[in-house]
Amino acid sequence: MNAPALETRGLACRFGGLIATDNVSLNLAPGARHALIGPNGAGKTTLVNLLTGMVKPTSGQVLLQGEDVTALSAHARVRRGLSRTFQINQLFPDMTPAEQLCLAVGERLGEGGNWRGIAGADRAMASEVEDLLRRFDLMSVMDQPTRQLAYGRQRLLEIALALASRPRVLLLDEPAAGVPEGERADILAALAALPADVTILLIEHDMDLVFRFAQRISVLVAGRMLMEGSPAEVAADSRVREVYLGADAHG
Amino acid sequence: MSGEAARISAHLTRRARWGAGEIAFWIGLVALIFVAPSRALLINEILIAGLFALSLDLILGYAGIISLGHAAFFGVGAYGAAILASHGINDPIVGLVIASLIAGLVGLASAPLVLRGSDLTRLMVTLGICLMLGELANKNSWATGGADGLSLELTPIFHLFPIGFTGQRNAALYSLAVLFLLFALARRIVQSPFGLSLRGLRENRLRAGALGISAPRRLIAIYALAAVYAGAAGALVAQTTQIVSLDVFDFHRSADALLMLIIGGTGFLYGGIIGAALFIAIKDGLSTATPEYWEFWIGLLLVALVLAGRERIGARIAGLLPRRARGSAA
Numbered sequence: 001m002n003a004p005a006l007e008t009r010g011l012a013c014r015f016g017g018l019i020a021t022d023n024v025s026l027n028l029a030p031g032a033r034h035a036l037i038g039p040n041g042a043g044k045t046t047l048v049n050l051l052t053g054m055v056k057p058t059s060g061q062v063l064l065q066g067e068d069v070t071a072l073s074a075h076a077r078v079r080r081g082l083s084r085t086f087q088i089n090q091l092f093p094d095m096t097p098a099e100q101l102c103l104a105v106g107e108r109l110g111e112g113g114n115w116r117g118i119a120g121a122d123r124a125m126a127s128e129v130e131d132l133l134r135r136f137d138l139m140s141v142m143d144q145p146t147r148q149l150a151y152g153r154q155r156l157l158e159i160a161l162a163l164a165s166r167p168r169v170l171l172l173d174e175p176a177a178g179v180p181e182g183e184r185a186d187i188l189a190a191l192a193a194l195p196a197d198v199t200i201l202l203i204e205h206d207m208d209l210v211f212r213f214a215q216r217i218s219v220l221v222a223g224r225m226l227m228e229g230s231p232a233e234v235a236a237d238s239r240v241r242e243v244y245l246g247a248d249a250h251g
Numbered sequence: 252m253s254g255e256a257a258r259i260s261a262h263l264t265r266r267a268r269w270g271a272g273e274i275a276f277w278i279g280l281v282a283l284i285f286v287a288p289s290r291a292l293l294i295n296e297i298l299i300a301g302l303f304a305l306s307l308d309l310i311l312g313y314a315g316i317i318s319l320g321h322a323a324f325f326g327v328g329a330y331g332a333a334i335l336a337s338h339g340i341n342d343p344i345v346g347l348v349i350a351s352l353i354a355g356l357v358g359l360a361s362a363p364l365v366l367r368g369s370d371l372t373r374l375m376v377t378l379g380i381c382l383m384l385g386e387l388a389n390k391n392s393w394a395t396g397g398a399d400g401l402s403l404e405l406t407p408i409f410h411l412f413p414i415g416f417t418g419q420r421n422a423a424l425y426s427l428a429v430l431f432l433l434f435a436l437a438r439r440i441v442q443s444p445f446g447l448s449l450r451g452l453r454e455n456r457l458r459a460g461a462l463g464i465s466a467p468r469r470l471i472a473i474y475a476l477a478a479v480y481a482g483a484a485g486a487l488v489a490q491t492t493q494i495v496s497l498d499v500f501d502f503h504r505s506a507d508a509l510l511m512l513i514i515g516g517t518g519f520l521y522g523g524i525i526g527a528a529l530f531i532a533i534k535d536g537l538s539t540a541t542p543e544y545w546e547f548w549i550g551l552l553l554v555a556l557v558l559a560g561r562e563r564i565g566a567r568i569a570g571l572l573p574r575r576a577r578g579s580a581a
């Protein structure tokens with residue numbers, strides 16, 4: 001039996017008096033399509049920050065491929081195959097999509113300290129950037145400054161950047177946040193086309209998207225895991241309905 | 252390579268090729284020295300100030316590190332060149348190289364301090380280091396001549412071309428050669444994967460970290476490189492004026508470089524040179540007409556530029572130059 005791709009044990013995080021993450025244990029099998037849902041302020045983004053090492057936990061452990069990475073820095077975890085996207089776009093606004101994908105791919109290849117070569121000159125780099133641009137439908141805007149791209153395109157670039165690191169585990173923090181109804185299909189299509197061997201944790205408020213995408217769903221409320229189950233189990237759970245789905249039309 | 256991949260590669264490397272405007276710019280500088288030999292002293296001053304501002308651009312424009320004490324490295328380079336000359340190392344090129352590397356070492360040693368904390372701490376730390384080095388130069392007069400300074404005896408470049416007051420044109424050409432070589436190196440570095448990662452760190456530190464970039468080592472590297480450049484500028488001043496005194500560590504030197512860079516535009520390498528030319532030309536033109544008043548105009552220009560936001564004079568001038576041909580898909 002393989003080690004879980006990603007696991008947490010008794011993870012907790014306090015901000016002063018606020019317990020943002022409360023004894024969370026999570027377990028993602030390799031290749032899982034797992035969703036994390038919960039009301040605003042439940043601590044979903046905080047959990048992603050803890051998993052990626054951007055915030056240090058008060059207690060508990062994070063394991064990647066069975067190895068304890070709790071003490072590792074955020075960038076060291078990226079090199080071990082853990083990547084994320086951001087709820088609020090974190091792009092390079094003055095670079096073009098091609099440039100920032102080149103940056104991301106170069107960093108994965110350990111080229112970032114190379115000061116003699118010219119970024120983007122070699123064909124392997126160009127074809128990898130091409131592949132990412134195609135996959136996320138960014139080819140037509142590859143040479144435009146990112147700040148000028150339509151919001152939906154920026155959301156796709158957000159995912160493309162994370163994928164450029166060739167993660168084994170990918171954490172998607174509300175990839176469809178703020179995307180107008182008409183463009184959500186593009187995001188869903190991009191998610192559906194993600195490589196099958198990448199383990200994915202999807203955070204999303206759009207229940208349509210969650211139920212189409214996920215095989216398992218965890219529900220986080222006020223920092224605690226309320227339950228975990230199949231989409232059908234979660235949809236049928238009365239506590240979930242009460243705290244979360246009750247207010248949602250898709251329930 | 253597929254057509255699309257070639258197009259992507261051409262886009263990614265579009266700034267690596269030297270454009271016609273750039274080549275014209277450098278040829279123009281050489282020509283200027285020959286056309287106006289009587290202005291060689293002023294041109295030399297501009298070239299050295301341009302190199303110093305270029306050095307500041309490497310850390311401010313490319314790495315987002317703000318400094319008010321960049322003269323620390325300028326001073327180390329200047330005193331380094333002078334002390335080497337007073338100890339029998341009279342070849343200007345050898346002296347320049349060693350003095351610049353010493354400045355680089357000081358940069359390397361101080362970088363971890365500078366990279367700590369916020370912009371305000373950075374301003375204070377850079378300022379403090381510069382004050383300390385200036386005071387060290389003042390107190391250790393056995394090596395530095397203290398308040399009297401040091402004068403330099405140098406052999407001619409390649410044993411053929413004397414620099415200094417008897418060879419002002421040679422001095423300007425020497426400074427131009429050093430500026431050009433260091434510029435070409437900087438130009439190459441900012442196009443490299445390392446340069447791209449610096450841009451990434453400046454534009455979005457959070458995302459850069461999420462891509463696996465570890466900031467400190469990259470920033471220390473560029474900071475030390477900028478110190479080498481500033482040291483070279485200081486060594487050039489010492490060598491071409493054949494004297495060095497404590498004013499190389501002056502606060503106004505750091506501040507002026509920042510002004511020049513803001514005037515010329517940060518983050519595109521030519522900004523420092525263009526800013527230095529404007530700054531010194533205005534200073535030279537106005538200070539003979541209204542000796543007390545030229546700073547008023549510099550101040551006005553600065554306020555106008557900063558308030559006008561991104562409209563940079565330097566970028567405008569660059570915009571007037573012929574656009575280099577865009578890379579075509581093969």
Ligand SMILES: Nc1ncnc2c1ncn2[C@@H]1O[C@H](COP(=O)(O)OP(=O)(O)OP(=O)(O)O)[C@@H](O)[C@H]1O
Pocket residue numbers: 015018020038039040041042043044045046047087
């Ligand atoms: N760095 C921080 N310092 C203090 N409090 C924080 C910090 N980060 C998050 N919090 C608090 O932790 C709680 C959980 O926030 P978090 O952003 O993780 O929620 P979320 O589930 O992602 O919400 P949303 O659905 O709105 O994105 C909130 O009360 C938030 O104010």
Ligand SMILES: [Mg+2]
Pocket residue numbers: 044045046087
């Ligand atoms: Mg959130």
